[in-house]
Amino acid sequence: MFGANFAQQYILKKGLEKFKEQGQQACSEELNQLHRRNCFTAVQIAELTQQEREKAMEALMFLMEKRDGRIKGHMVYNGKPTRNWILQEDSSSPTAAFESVMLMAVIEAHKHRDVMCADLPNAFIQAEIPKAQKGEEQIIMKITGVLVDMLVQLAPEVYGQAIVFEKHRKVLYVQVLRAIYGMLQSALLWYKRLRRDLEEEGFKFNPYDPCVANRMINGSQQTICFHVDDLKSSHKMSQVNDEFEKYLNNKYGGHGKIKAHQGKVHDYLGMMLDYTEKGKVKINMTKYIKEMIEDAPMVIKENDKATTPATDKLFEESKGKSLNLKLCEGYHRTVAKGLFASKRARPDIQPTIAVMCTRVQEPKENDIIKLKRLLKYLNATKEKCLTLSVENLNVIKWYVDASFAVHPNFKSHTRAVITMGEGSIINVSRKQKLNTKSSTDAELVAADDASMMILWTKLFLEEQGYHINKNILYQDNKSAILLEENGRKSAGKRSRALNV
16 A cells, blocks of 8 residues: 555565574564464375476565564465466455445444444465365465475474475475465455355345445444455444454454554544544545655655646646656656545545656656646645535435546546535546547546446445435536437537447
């Protein structure tokens, strides 16, 4: 996730050179916990098929220094080569749609729900790998070198008799029993386990988001929303979340205590969700914006400020010399961070970021000038937050507009926002994919661009139990409105191609 301060990781050899005995101890502790949690078991090489040997992936060990000075080892399965034979449907795991997260946040505020956020520890290895049926291949991993010696020292009776030598190095083949990090299937295996467990507790999943589930307790709805191992629960009564935290600890706390938090302010998916003001939720990313400015490829001083994120030359084509590699990487990284923020707490920069995203492949000198302007604006408004509230849960209002032929290739730009009261809950800002001949056509394409989210939002909310009486699309082009209402009857000669 953008904006997190990750410690530098070292591959095993370099890590041991840097951290010496501390590194050895960290590796041993990591292997010990994987062994104790029954993540793998040694197998004799003679028991493996030729294909299982060929598909055996090597274990990778990384070392890093934590903020408190401790050295942490982290062993992962080298899953990248397995893309050649694992189908996408067997490895792709759903995560909560950001639109669902935002809609639920504003509903939680409107309904005055108690909110709890929980981090489920060691999520992946809590998911067991289904036992291979007859004719199916086992998932095999190779542990090599010094890691073999460490495992044998931990449990000689388990691993000592399975060691073989390949190219003069020790190798230990193990069958993977749990979803180890790095495996392409791990996230999906964990999702299936969590979903099965929740369904057994009476939760029913929303068919329009497979990571949102509900059940009724004491006449009120409890909603679960999860993104891998980051889970959010809400209910009118705080006691329901208290009991749910106990359930989570009983179910998943064997590998570490559940880190749960109840209250009015929550750090969730890179955002601060603040429910302090009654009936409202504020989405705050001040810390993230500050870190984004500090990490930018140019220096932004405290008094460097701008009143708008872009000038009237935003859509102007890239000009000047191409940037050097370092600046290119910095430009791409900063725009990516801006994209993350714009989808959450800062929709005010979304049109600017949308244009900059089209330039990341080959940014020029004037692109870096535009980025600096954006950063100056963020520097002046870093304390800004998005405030959301609901007036009527049965009425959705969409405002859709288009800027005609503003891109250098004469394509138009779509902008759409949804509100149910105060603030924009969902935002769309994108370059249109086809050229149009008039502003009327561009407005029609904009409505089509937004139509998927317009329909999905209604369906999602109705599955959450809120009947939508009105799902309104607002536009400012009369000709486009007539075309949308009447079809070909309102199409003149210039719009004849729309029928095709």
